[in-house]
Amino acid sequence: MISTTQLLVISFLYILLLFLIAYFSDKNKPKNISTRKKAFVYSLSLAIYCSAWTFYGAVGSASTFGWQYIAIYLGPILMYTLGGSFIKRFIRISHQKNTTSISDFIATRYDRSLAIAALVTVIAVFATIPYIALQIKAVTVGIQVFSVDQSMTIDMGDGIYITIILIIFSILFGTRNINVTEHQYGMMNAIAFESIVKLVAFIFVGIFALYYILDGPKDLYNTIVETPHLNSLFLSKIDTPTFIIQTILAASAIFCLPRQFHVSAVEYHQERDLKFARFIFPLYLLIFSLLIMPILVAGSKVLNTSLLNADFYVLLLPLSQGQGWLAVLVFIGGLSAATGM
Numbered sequence: 001m002i003s004t005t006q007l008l009v010i011s012f013l014y015i016l017l018l019f020l021i022a023y024f025s026d027k028n029k030p031k032n033i034s035t036r037k038k039a040f041v042y043s044l045s046l047a048i049y050c051s052a053w054t055f056y057g058a059v060g061s062a063s064t065f066g067w068q069y070i071a072i073y074l075g076p077i078l079m080y081t082l083g084g085s086f087i088k089r090f091i092r093i094s095h096q097k098n099t100t101s102i103s104d105f106i107a108t109r110y111d112r113s114l115a116i117a118a119l120v121t122v123i124a125v126f127a128t129i130p131y132i133a134l135q136i137k138a139v140t141v142g143i144q145v146f147s148v149d150q151s152m153t154i155d156m157g158d159g160i161y162i163t164i165i166l167i168i169f170s171i172l173f174g175t176r177n178i179n180v181t182e183h184q185y186g187m188m189n190a191i192a193f194e195s196i197v198k199l200v201a202f203i204f205v206g207i208f209a210l211y212y213i214l215d216g217p218k219d220l221y222n223t224i225v226e227t228p229h230l231n232s233l234f235l236s237k238i239d240t241p242t243f244i245i246q247t248i249l250a251a252s253a254i255f256c257l258p259r260q261f262h263v264s265a266v267e268y269h270q271e272r273d274l275k276f277a278r279f280i281f282p283l284y285l286l287i288f289s290l291l292i293m294p295i296l297v298a299g300s301k302v303l304n305t306s307l308l309n310a311d312f313y314v315l316l317l318p319l320s321q322g323q324g325w326l327a328v329l330v331f332i333g334g335l336s337a338a339t340g341m
Helices: 004-027 035-049 052-081 084-096 102-108 114-145 156-174 185-213 217-226 228-234 240-256 258-266 271-302 310-320 324-340
Strands: none
Touching: 004 114, 004 156, 004 185, 004 324, 035 185, 035 258, 035 271, 052 084, 052 114, 052 228, 052 240, 052 271, 052 310, 052 324, 084 102, 084 258, 084 271, 102 114, 102 258, 114 156, 114 310, 114 324, 156 324, 185 271, 185 310, 185 324, 217 228, 217 271, 228 271, 240 258, 271 310, 310 324
16 A cells, blocks of 8 residues: 555655756757647647546536536537637737736726726635645545545645645746746646646546446446436436536636636647647547546446545545556546646
8 A cells, every 4th residue: 555655755756757847848948849849738738627626526526417527528628629719819819918817818808907907816816726725635635545444534734745845836837937928838848748647547547447347338338227326317317507507617717717828828829729729628628528437437336435435436446456556647647637727
């Protein structure tokens, strides 16, 4: 069993790796960067949308609300596939007005009103604080899942250590370049790397659930049909009004979330960025959404669902089958999702 100390060391080393990626990317930045590479990094950086809540919580959401979880992914997918012209206009206006944040952008629509900018900033701060707390809680509970009794209790000490690591990480990234209008080449490379790590981790655990615990797609369907709880969730009518509202909110998040605004608007370089993003980002979200179901169904099959939080089936599944290496990979994926935000 991997100890808490080992996980904290792994967390620190991984965050150090991210910093080194950013540092050496900036230090060795080529004079002429391939437009294709820029576009690919930009597209992957948009996956900062998948925070720790999305990485862990989507399975928990599916276990409670059934197909409603898809709205989290469907909103951005529709926006980038069908609303490409809207996104293009949004980014163009942002660059024309030289905006550097969502509050700055909204203020420009009201003659650069300082009052509007201040109001939006305050709203963003108060909305973001509990969201950041969720990231810390997700990583902290993730560490607790590795404990021998898998008691899902939160050790405040672990939370403090994780918070300190994330604070140092944020300071190192946030103060390396004080010109907020300049493209953060190193930071974007680190975020793109994080996006790859969390996707790979999720794919591995999804395939593990579908083909190691379950016996492929047919067994997945049969388990849903034969399990009363899953049957009622996925083979009954969906709450259409709620689903539509959640999809609209998820689509709006692409523009309103401060981190999302930065990577999508401020870090935009060229028209090719959006051409790549309209394919890569929706595909990224589609893969995530498809893997939720096998993870949930496999967890319902082999775990004590009455005692364990479905949010952490992603971690609990490999641990329950003695696959420590996979559990560590998943933990790093969740850490990537948290640090990215």
